[in-house]
Every structure is written in structure tokens, then in C-alpha cells.
Amino acid sequence: MIYKVIAKPEFEKFIDALVKENLSFGPRQVDTDTKGQPIYQFKEVSSATDIAFDYTTTYSSAKHFLMPFRENLSHFSYTDGDWEQEITYEVKPIVLIGLRPCDISAINILDSVLLNGHFPSPYYLARRKNTFIIGMDHLPLPDCFCKSLNHHTVTSGFNLFCSDIGDSYYVSINSSKAYNYLKEFEVQDPTYDDDCKLIERRKLIKQSFKTDVEVTGLPSFLDIEFDSPIWTKWGDKCLNCGTCAMVCPTCYCYNMEDRPDVDLQGSSRQKQLYSCNLVDFAEVAGGHNFRPKNGDRLKYRYYHHYLGFAENANQPICVGCNRCGRACLADINPKDVINDLRMEKESCMICISESPDKT
Amino acid sequence: MHFRVPGQDINREPFADNVPDFHYQSSLMQTDKGYKCRITNIVPLTEQEKLFQLRILDPDERNLFRFRPGQFLMLQVPGYGEVPISISSSTSNNEQVELCIRKAGHVTNVLFEAQKGAHVAIRGPFGSSFPMEEMMDRNVILVAGGLGIAPLRAPLFWINDHRDRYKDVHMLYGTKEPSQMLFTYQFEEWEKINHIDLHTIVEQGTPDWNGRTGMITKLFSEIDIDPENTHAIVCGPPVMFKFVCNYLDKQGIPMNRMFVSLERRMHCGMGKCCRCMVGSTFTCVDGPVFDYWSVMNLKEAI
Numbered sequence: 001m002i003y004k005v006i007a008k009p010e011f012e013k014f015i016d017a018l019v020k021e022n023l024s025f026g027p028r029q030v031d032t033d034t035k036g037q038p039i040y041q042f043k044e045v046s047s048a049t050d051i052a053f054d055y056t057t058t059y060s061s062a063k064h065f066l067m068p069f070r071e072n073l074s075h076f077s078y079t080d081g082d083w084e085q086e087i088t089y090e091v092k093p094i095v096l097i098g099l100r101p102c103d104i105s106a107i108n109i110l111d112s113v114l115l116n117g118h119f120p121s122p123y124y125l126a127r128r129k130n131t132f133i134i135g136m137d138h139l140p141l142p143d144c145f146c147k148s149l150n151h152h153t154v155t156s157g158f159n160l161f162c163s164d165i166g167d168s169y170y171v172s173i174n175s176s177k178a179y180n181y182l183k184e185f186e187v188q189d190p191t192y193d194d195d196c197k198l199i200e201r202r203k204l205i206k207q208s209f210k211t212d213v214e215v216t217g218l219p220s221f222l223d224i225e226f227d228s229p230i231w232t233k234w235g236d237k238c239l240n241c242g243t244c245a246m247v248c249p250t251c252y253c254y255n256m257e258d259r260p261d262v263d264l265q266g267s268s269r270q271k272q273l274y275s276c277n278l279v280d281f282a283e284v285a286g287g288h289n290f291r292p293k294n295g296d297r298l299k300y301r302y303y304h305h306y307l308g309f310a311e312n313a314n315q316p317i318c319v320g321c322n323r324c325g326r327a328c329l330a331d332i333n334p335k336d337v338i339n340d341l342r343m344e345k346e347s348c349m350i351c352i353s354e355s356p357d358k359t
Numbered sequence: 360m361h362f363r364v365p366g367q368d369i370n371r372e373p374f375a376d377n378v379p380d381f382h383y384q385s386s387l388m389q390t391d392k393g394y395k396c397r398i399t400n401i402v403p404l405t406e407q408e409k410l411f412q413l414r415i416l417d418p419d420e421r422n423l424f425r426f427r428p429g430q431f432l433m434l435q436v437p438g439y440g441e442v443p444i445s446i447s448s449s450t451s452n453n454e455q456v457e458l459c460i461r462k463a464g465h466v467t468n469v470l471f472e473a474q475k476g477a478h479v480a481i482r483g484p485f486g487s488s489f490p491m492e493e494m495m496d497r498n499v500i501l502v503a504g505g506l507g508i509a510p511l512r513a514p515l516f517w518i519n520d521h522r523d524r525y526k527d528v529h530m531l532y533g534t535k536e537p538s539q540m541l542f543t544y545q546f547e548e549w550e551k552i553n554h555i556d557l558h559t560i561v562e563q564g565t566p567d568w569n570g571r572t573g574m575i576t577k578l579f580s581e582i583d584i585d586p587e588n589t590h591a592i593v594c595g596p597p598v599m600f601k602f603v604c605n606y607l608d609k610q611g612i613p614m615n616r617m618f619v620s621l622e623r624r625m626h627c628g629m630g631k632c633c634r635c636m637v638g639s640t641f642t643c644v645d646g647p648v649f650d651y652w653s654v655m656n657l658k659e660a661i
Contacts, residue, residue, distance in 0.1 A: 018362045073391045076437035082478055083437045087389055089375065093364040118384045118644050119629035125387065126369040181362050226658045253633035256626040258440045267438040269391065274632075281634065284624045285442070285464035288597075290659065300636070309639050 001155075002173040004187040005194050011162070011169050014185045015134075016048035018095055022132070025065060026051035026097035027058055042096070051097060056141055061249030061323060062096055062103045063110065066127045069246075069273050073123065073256075077266040089126040097134045101154040101161075102146040102319040104135050106249030108157040109317050113252060113309075123271075132177070135161040136169075137201070139208050145335060146320035148213040152205060165197035213335050214342060215316070219307045221341060226299075230340050235295025237330040242275030244301065244324035244332075250317040251275070276301050302337060380423050381483055390629060393435045393480025394420040399455060401475055404541050408506065409471060410447070411458045413481065424484070426450060428491055428513035429620060429648040432483030433628045434458065436473075440466040443625040445647070446484060447509045449516035456481065459509035459541065485628040487648045489514045489618055491521075494590040498527040500582070502603050504575055504595025505534050508541050510620045510647075511594050519553040528553075529582050533560040533575035533595075537568045556582065576602050579610075586611030593651075594620045604651050614652035621647050621654070 006014070018024065028043040029052055040055040042062055074087045099107075107128075114124040135158040146152045154161065159178040162169040170190060173179050190198070245251040255274040260267045274281065277297045282290040291297050305318040318334065325333025369375070372387070379388040396413040403409050415421040426432075431445045442464065448457030462471050473479070491514060499518060503511045511530075518525050530549070534540050540559065549555040558581055564572040571577065575595075589612055593603050600619055607617055623635035623642040635642035638657035649657070 021362045022364050078437075085392060085395075085437070085480065087375075087392055089369040091366075091369075093366045095364060114631065116385075117630055119381075119390050119631065120385065120387050121631060122369065122374070122387055122390065129367050129369065130364065132364045177364070252631075254626065254631070255634075256441055256632070258438050260438055269435075269441070274634075276633070282624050282636075284622060285467065286461075290623065296659070303639065304633070304636070307639050309633070309636065309641070 002179060003190050004171045004173060004182065005165075005168050005190045006171055006182070006185065006187045007168045010186050011171075012048045014182065015051065015097060017184075018132075018181065019045055019047055019050075019097070022095045023092055024095040024097060025062075027055040028052055029055070030059075042098075045097070053098065053136070055098065056138065057100060057144070057321065057323075059323070059327070060247050061106060061321070062099055063106065063249050063252075065094060065096060065131065066107065066110065066124060067252060067273060071123060071271045072268045073271050074269045075266060076269070078264075083266075089122050091126045091130050093130040093132070095132045095134070099133055099135045099158070100138055100321075101135065102144075102151045102321045103249055104133065104154045104157045104161075105146075105151040105319045106321075107133070108154070109250050109315075109319070110252060111157070112315075113317070133158040133160070137161075137163045137205060139205060140210070141322075142210045143322045143325060143333070143335070144209065144320065145211040145213045145322060147206065147209045148211075148215055149316065149318060149320040151319040152209070153202070163198055163201055165194060165201055168194075170194055170198045170201075211322070211335055213320070213338050215306065215338070218316070218338065222303055222307050225341055228341065230337070231295040231299040232293075233295075234332055234337050234340070235293060235298045237332055238277060238294045238298050239330050240277050240279055240294060240297070241329060242278045243327045243329065245275030245277065246273065247323040247327045249319060249321060249323065250305075253281075276304065298332070302334075305334070306338070378417070378420050378423060379482070381485060382423075382425070390627075391482070393433075393482045394424060395478055395480050396456070398473060398475055398477050398479060401473070404459070405539055407463075407539070408459060408461045408541055411460060411470070412448075413456045413458065413479065414454060415456070415481070416478075421453065424456070424481075425453070426484035426513075427488030428517045429488040429510060429618075430484040430486050430513075431510075431628075431643075431647060432456070432458075432481045432485065433625070434466075434470075435480040435482065436466050436469055437480070439469045441482075441626070442466045443485075443628060443643070445510035445513075445620070447512045449520065450513065451516075451520050457512075459506070459512070461506050483628060485643055487646055489517075489592055489648055491517050495521070495524045496526065498585060498589040499525055499529070500584065500589060500591045500607075501528070501530045502575065502591065502593045502595070502599075503530070503532045504599040505539065506541070507593075507595035507599070507620075508532060511592060512542070514592055515549070515555070518555075519549070522553055526588070527556065529556045529558070531558050531560075531575060531578045531582075533562070533578070533599075535562045537561050537565055537570070558582070574602070575599060576606050579606055584610050584612070586613075589616070591617040592619075593617060597622075600654075604654075608651075614655065615650045617651035618648055619651060619654055621649060623647075 026045040027040045029038045031039045076083045114121045159175040161172040308315045400412040447459040558578045560571040625635045626632040630641045630644040
């Protein structure tokens with residue numbers, strides 16, 4: 001990787017030039033919440049002034065640019081009682097600006113699931129290849145816990161990554177395309193001072209985390225605690241709305257649906273992102289539901305996120321952004337659920353053995 | 360100054376022109392392209408089930424479509440959707456694919472309206488298969504409950520094709536009512552020509568039913584099991600797995616010699632949609648055929 005330092009006004013000029021030439025998305029304030037705090041989303045931007053560079057975090061993740069909520073996988077056109085299937089992978093190149101390290105880590109995880117599995121997804125690849133990513137670090141929110149999952153820094157998956165070191169950005173350049181673009185602007189090689197500032201910045205970020213979720217040995221906990229009563233406890237709170245999966249940067253489960261064209265001369269096979277908390281997620285034809293209870297479905301989501309699946313070499317897919325916790329209408333968040341699960345094991349309330357003394 | 364991110368026209372990559380070969384995993388291909396088929400014959404079996412015979416139109420695609428007993432495919436009905444169906448035909452039949460389908464959801468409902476000659480598409484084959492070679496020179500017990508006979512027909516045809524390589528083959532088949540019994544027209548052939556020891560039972564008999572009534576486990580009293588030399592293949596509703604596999608376990612058949620085929624909701628067949636997850640395993644990629652030991656280790660499998 002090549003490192004450069006660029007002054008903030010110069011960086012804005014660079015972003016402005018890039019944004020004006022391309023279909024670009026960056027963080028913009030869209031609303032304020034009940035406490036008067038701004039709500040940010042990745043929205044289309046047409047100049048650098050549109051972008052809120054100092055944003056906290058977006059409500060939804062950036063995954064929807066690579067996996068749209070609804071995506072046409074193929075189209076059938078009907079002719080004389082027969083049909084023809086057409087598949088295209090044409091996508092418009094896009095620029096994503098201001099992604100946080102956890103967002104980029106999430107994309108890396110999606111890459112490993114969707115591009116390295118048994119059947120790589122050409123749809124995802126087409127979008128991924130045509131996405132230019134500029135990342136930016138930030139100070140964590142009080143409920144961010146990406147440090148616990150080691151996703152507070154990122155070393156790959158972006159074209160350009162900017163660390164804020166006061167008056168300028170310390171830029172990690174990870175692609176020749178990005179390097180060529182930056183050539184046109186005034187950039188310096190990092191000095192010893194800049195390096196120190198970067199290290200200080202990283203330290204500051206690391207020390208600013210207020211939420212810590214203990215994930216050591218979590219896969220084993222989850223495996224043992226499959227029948228734990230805590231799943232019923234949290235499941236009873238769950239409203240099965242699926243919001244957590246919609247805002248999650250790594251949830252990728254989906255549903256398939258055929259939608260007839262308006263003129264009835266064809267139909268599209270559409271992929272639609274889904275949530276494992278929705279009631280019919282595992283319901284088969286004939287009406288049998290393999291996960292009938294709220295707790296079953298909630299547990300399954302935690303299993304997927306912290307135990308991982310075979311497609312992903314059994315790595316946890318949660319990046320610790322806590323978007324699901326923030327969005328949850330029933331106040332369910334990973335920190336509380338996992339801590340509850342661990343408590344249950346570390347000082348069991350029902351079983352006979354006492355907890356070991358704290359040293 | 361031009362800072363345009365170039366569009367890499369992915370359609371120009373070679374995979375887009377090729378016929379997808381689902382045997383060749385981890386390669387980039389048109390994963391949602393189906394092989395177009397003509398429905399060559401529709402055999403009504405019961406009120407709820409029909410046997411569909413399909414021929415893949417394109418000869419190259421027909422050659423690509425080779426499967427192993429126990430695998431399944433995704434059946435596409437354009438305009439209505441896609442459903443996972445177990446392959447019910449002989450692996451040596453390269454001309455036609457047979458699918459035994461129950462009218463259960465909205466796609467299968469539409470399929471039941473289809474006439475001979477209609478075009479549908481299939482993707483696949485997907486999933487794991489019964490280890491038929493491993494079972495050679497041994498006894499085999501096939502246990503089917505209800506529609507569970509559909510995926511068992513492929514291993515049974517395999518055994519019939521290689522009958523001299525297998526010792527005693529028992530087939531236990533149970534349904535709720537006599538009218539739900541499938542493939543009754545083949546029973547005589549299986550018994551007389553293929554020397555399959557076939558036992559049938561229904562849960563609720565009708566006045567004209569002369570056979571046995573009761574649960575499928577009742578049939579075990581009629582056969583002798585040599586646990587040292589027997590493999591079992593079980594397919595049916597989840598409740599049946601438990602009773603049958605527990606019984607066979609007590610008889611001393613090791614768990615890794617009992618094979619079951621699981622049913623789950625599926626939307627892709629390729630380990631992507633996650634709808635068919637059991638524990639942390641995909642039914643579509645690592646299954647649908649699992650040995651009973653794996654099933655016991657998978658949470659919430661049965």
C-alpha cells in the first residue's frame with residue numbers, strides 16, 4: 001500500500017472532481033431523531049459540499065449498493081406459448097464515499113461469502129468490480145463495539161482510506177486507479193510527524209470505545225447453549241419485523257419471487273433481501289415451519305452472526321456496528337444478548353455449581 | 360480533468376456465454392440460467408401427486424445434466440417461481456428426468472395445470488448424494504414415509520441397475536392412507552424382477568385394504584437386520600426419522616451407516632440464500648443427504 005498526506009481543502013477538491021464525473025453516494029443528513037440527533041444515510045451526492053464528512057454513522061449500511069433490496073436476476077419473455085430467459089450483468093459504476101472501517105470490513109465479509117463460496121455470484125461481482133470505495137475513519141459512538149470483533153481498522157477492500165490527522169488526511173492508497181486520480185492533486189509523502197499523528201489517531205479511536213462485547217470462545221458458548229432459556233426470553237421481546245437484517249451490513253439472506261411484467265408479456269425473477277426473523281423464513285410448502293418460535297429465529301440470527309456458516313469458513317460475520325441494536329423496535333441488541341448468554345454460563349442461576357471467585 | 364470510474368462490462372467475460380455446469384463448483388458462471396425442458400409426460404399418481412417426465416431440449420445441456428442418487432434440482436416455472444425438487448429417476452436414464460411432485464405450494468399448483476409439451480427449466484443437480492458405492496456387497500434397508508419415496512426411487516433404481524452388487528435389499532414403505540401410496544404399479548416389478556423385499560403399511564386402513572396397518576416401525580418385526588452388514592436409507596417426515604433411526608440405532612447399525620434426506624425451504628440451491636440452514640450447515644450444499652451422526656450433531660435438524 002502507498003501512503004500519502006493530503007490537506008483537507010485539497011481533499012475536498014479531489015472529491016468534488018470525482019463526484020462530478022461519477023454517480024456517487026456519500027453520507028448526508030436526512031432527518032433528526034427524537035433526541036434531536038442527526039440521522040445520516042448514504043445518498044446520491046453531486047458535489048463535495050453535499051457530503052457530511054464529519055458524520056457519525058449511517059442508519060442503513062452500504063451493502064444495498066452491492067446487494068440492492070430488490071434485484072432482477074433474470075427476465076422471461078413470453079412468445080407464442082413459449083418463453084426465453086435473459087440474464088444481464090450490466091451495472092453502472094459507482095463511487096462510495098465515507099465508508100467506515102466496519103462498513104468496509106462488512107463488504108470484505110460479503111466478498112468472502114458471495115465470491116468465494118461454492119457458486120460465486122456474478123451479480124455481486126459485477127457490482128463489486130464497478131464500485132470505487134473511499135473509506136474514512138471515525139471516533140466510535142458510545143454503542144459501537146467493532147473493536148471487540150477487530151473491525152475498527154481495515155487494511156483491504158477499499159480503493160482509498162483516509163485517516164483524519166487534524167488539518168489533513170493520512171491516505172492509504174490501495175488501487176492504481178486511486179493513485180492515478182490523486183496524481184492530479186497536491187499530495188505529500190507522509191513525514192515522521194504525520195506518522196506519529198496517525199498512530200495517535202489510531203490510539204484515540206481504540207481508547208474511545210465504551211462498549212465491549214466479549215466474543216472469546218463465543219462459538220463454543222453458542223453451540224453449548226442451544227437450548228438456553230435466554231433465547232425464549234429475548235425471543236419473546238422480538239417483533240419479527242426484520243429491521244435488524246435490513247440495516248445490517250452483512251445480512252445477505254434472500255427470497256426469490258417471480259413478478260409479472262405490467263403488460264403480462266414477461267416476468268422478472270427477483271431477488272429480495274430477507275430476514276431470518278420473519279415468520280415464514282423456514283416454512284416449507286405444506287405449511288410446516290422449521291423455526292416456529294420467535295426465539296428459534298432470533299437464535300438463528302445470532303448463530304449466523306457469531307458462529308458463522310460453512311460458506312464463510314465458520315467466521316463470525318458481525319462487524320460490531322450495532323446498527324441492528326439502534327434500529328430494533330424492541331430494544332434487542334447484540335451486547336445485551338451476548339452478555340446475557342455469557343452470564344448464564346459464567347454464574348449459572350439454576351445449576352448447582354457455584355461460580356469461581358473473581359480474582 | 361476526467362475521473363470516470365470505467366464500467367467493466369462483465370458480460371464480455373467468457374462465463375456469460377457458456378452453459379452453466381453445476382458440477383463445477385467455485386467457478387464463475389450464469390448461476391441463474393436454467394436448462395430449458397419440455398414436459399414429455401405427466402403421470403397422475405394420486406390426487407395430490409403427479410410424476411413429471413422432462414427432457415432437456417439442448418443436447419449439450421442434456422449431456423451436462425448427470426446426477427447421483429439423492430441429489431435435487433431447482434425447477435423453474437417462468438412467471439411463478441422456483442422450487443427445489445428431488446430427482447426421482449434412474450441415474451442411467453440420460454434422456455429424461457423424472458420428478459414426483461406433490462401439489463403443495465403456489466408453484467406446484469400451477470405446475471399441476473401444465474399440459475404435456477409445456478416448457479419449464481431446471482437448474483442443477485445440487486447437493487450431496489447417497490454413497491451407493493460404499494453400500495456395495497452389503498444389505499440395504501430403504502425406509503420411506505409418504506412422499507419420501509420420491510427421493511428414494513433414485514437409489515432404488517441404482518440398486519436395480521447394479522442388483523448383483525448388493526445383498527439383501529429391504530424396502531419399507533408407509534403412508535397415511537392406502538390411496539396415498541405412490542408407484543404401486545412398480546411394486547410387482549421391484550419384487551419379482553429386482554428381488555426387493557418390499558413391505559408396505561398404512562396408518563389408517565380402508566375397508567378394501569388388505570395389508571398391514573400401523574406405524575412404519577411395525578414393519579421392522581418382519582425383517583431380519585444384520586447390523587454388521589447393513590446400510591439404511593431413510594426418507595420421510597421429520598417425526599419418522601426419529602423413530603426409525605432410533606430403532607435402527609438400537610439394532611446396532613452405526614449412525615454413520617444410516618442416511619437421511621432432509622427437507623428445507625430453498626431459494627437458490629447454491630448456499631447463498633441461507634433459507635435451508637440447519638445449525639451452521641447448508642442443506643443445499645452439504646445436504647440434503649446426511650448421515651445420521653451429522654444430523655444428530657446439527658441443531659434443530661429433526
